[in-house]
Amino acid sequence: MASVKPNKDRGRYTNDLSAVTRQAANMLLLRPLVWRVVKVSVHGVDNLDGLDGAYVAVANHSSHLDAPLVFGALPKRLSKYLATGAAADYFFTTWWKAITPVLFFNAFPVDRGKGKSKQGARSPRSHRGMAGSLLTDGVPLLIFPEGTRSRTGAMGTFKPGAAALAISRGVPVIPIALVGAWAAMPSEQAGLPKGRPPVHVAIGHPMDPVPGEIAHEFSERIRRQVIELHDQTARAYGMPTLDEYGRHRALSQSSETSRTASTGKKSTPTNPHRPSGGS
Numbered sequence: 001m002a003s004v005k006p007n008k009d010r011g012r013y014t015n016d017l018s019a020v021t022r023q024a025a026n027m028l029l030l031r032p033l034v035w036r037v038v039k040v041s042v043h044g045v046d047n048l049d050g051l052d053g054a055y056v057a058v059a060n061h062s063s064h065l066d067a068p069l070v071f072g073a074l075p076k077r078l079s080k081y082l083a084t085g086a087a088a089d090y091f092f093t094t095w096w097k098a099i100t101p102v103l104f105f106n107a108f109p110v111d112r113g114k115g116k117s118k119q120g121a122r123s124p125r126s127h128r129g130m131a132g133s134l135l136t137d138g139v140p141l142l143i144f145p146e147g148t149r150s151r152t153g154a155m156g157t158f159k160p161g162a163a164a165l166a167i168s169r170g171v172p173v174i175p176i177a178l179v180g181a182w183a184a185m186p187s188e189q190a191g192l193p194k195g196r197p198p199v200h201v202a203i204g205h206p207m208d209p210v211p212g213e214i215a216h217e218f219s220e221r222i223r224r225q226v227i228e229l230h231d232q233t234a235r236a237y238g239m240p241t242l243d244e245y246g247r248h249r250a251l252s253q254s255s256e257t258s259r260t261a262s263t264g265k266k267s268t269p270t271n272p273h274r275p276s277g278g279s
């Protein structure tokens, strides 16, 4: 059963001193670093005029730049207490892996059903209820509903949890599309982006569930809105749309199938925005 103890475990997410320190660390350290290694353009901040109180921000996930991009793009009044859902099996296995997401992004653990459950350790399902409790406390959430970074640039399916949370707590969803983040820093790349590639953060109008809408339906509507924001921006700046990434993946898969059949060797996905043979 859930082992979240309300005040002990959640107090730090609403702590004022932590919030001010986090904002300063983001504004003075991480934002300048990220804005230096990629050329960031933010669109649609006006769509958030008048938005107050808790919300769920939902974005496509393609790189480790994604959380810093969202924190750096949102107005300060909205990012102050923002807490980011981070994979428990990836970021919360040791204190040193948790330190960056917790200090900069107010991260809370999300279970993906992965990871080993050692005796005495938290089970892979022990953080259930945490996100809902934070929203109830008035803490806005940043959730990447794909649950994993894109390996190809295309967008994956959305888990309906973010939509379900917004419905159950009666808060709006802010749809956000991150364009160019995969090309800038794909998951297999160890270092920082090279050549200051362009990245766009497109923020949409807050979305409310319509009466009677169930989580899967709302989630699908949010996903379509993220795709729309992504592709409108991508077309405007001559960058690949999600469909183009999807087609490229399909082509690579079919050419890989024929290559594997003839050579027995496997290849990794290529980046349609990079010269072939580039690192």
Ligand SMILES: CCCCCCCCCCCCCCCC(=O)OC[C@@H](O)COP(=O)(O)O
Pocket: 033, 034, 037, 061, 064, 065, 067, 068, 084, 085, 086, 087, 090, 091, 100, 101, 105, 107, 144, 147, 148, 149, 150, 187, 192
């Ligand atoms: C300029 C470089 C700046 C680098 C900052 C690094 C900060 C990384 C912390 C981000 C924490 C946000 C959590 C994102 C949501 C999440 O946890 O997604 C899972 C993946 O992510 C890792 O799993 P996977 O994609 O499956 O390998």
